Amino acid sequence: MSRTIADWKKRLSSLERITESELTELHADSRMGVQKLLQSYLKQQEKAQAEQMRVEGMWRFERRLWEQGKKWIAGVDEAGRGPLAGPVVAAAVILPSDFDATGLNDSKQVKKEERNRLRQKIEREAIAVGVGVIDVPYIDRYNILQATYQAMRVALSQLQPIPDLILVDAVKIPRVTISQHGIIKGDSQSHSIAAASIIAKTTRDEYMIQLADKYPDYGFEKHMGYGTPEHLQAMEVLGVTPEHRSSFAPVRAVLCSS
Structure with a gap:
């Protein structure tokens, strides 16, 4: 006896993947309701596979460096270069090699609720996290680029252990003795940089929300x-x-x- 549509809906919504025989049975079932469930399931599986491939791909820089003997790799990124008000914030993060990076991406590509969840996870599980906040007087005196570099240096100075190498989004940070490697669009290419992006963005947003109470x-x-x-x-x-x-x-x- 074939399963009811309700049975298939319950089965396909479970966390356990369907078997090959079940997939064959679904394809052979001509009921429109079953075929709609099947197409929805296949789309979800395709999306999950694409996300898994994206997540795996964003470890490629770190894996290459770990294989070269670099143990502590810090990702560095900033938030707040473009606004007319508020500080510029940078973060530096060293992730463990077994960090579950599901959902981790450039902070601009992640919804607010997910950013906050990722921030808590990163702060809880990272080997080290550093944050640099540079205020408006410094920005106005030295310009936003120099303020950004200073925020990055402050963030890096807080890391223990000291990184073996720095991965940074696009720029080269002056007056830093640690080896560094700039990656174009690094916050969507490296999990270490993406983690720093999340920390920097959520820290700055938190500051601006508090500022809204004052103004x-x-x-x-x-x-x-x-x-x-x-x-x-x-x-x-x-x-x-x-x-x-x-x-x-x-x-x-x-x-x-x-």
Whole structure:
């Protein structure tokens, strides 16, 4: 006796993968409801396989370096170079080789709830995590690029053990004696860099949400300091705060017009 559609729905929603004989049975079942369940299951399996391949591929830099005898590999990334307000934040992370990286990706590609979950996992399971936060006065005095480098250096200085090598997203960090390797779009190419991206992004977002309590009319909790139309309008009406970067043209324009 063939299974009911409800039975198949329950079976296909279970965590256990179906057998080859079950797959054959599903393909042979002409009921439209069963075929819809089958197509949905196959799509889910295809998506899961693609995610597994993506996750495996993002270990390739680390695996190559581990094979070369590099034990402690730190990923470094930043958040907040582009906004008109708030600090720039960098993070440095050393992951263990058995870290379950499911879902880990460039922080911009990960939803807020998942970023927060990953942050907790990284902070709980990483070998070491460092965070550097560089404020607006430093940004305005030395420029955003130099502030970003400084945030990265601060984050790296907090790591114990000291990394054997640094993987960093695109840039080369000056005044760092540890060997480093820049990777274009590194936060989507390396789990170590992606982990740093998650830590940097969530740390900075947390800061901007707190800043929204201090300056409630600017919408910092929504745009995180970026130059959205809402933010630009708030600056024009309310003026700028000490958290705005006066070295950035839109902020400087408001200051000059006031």
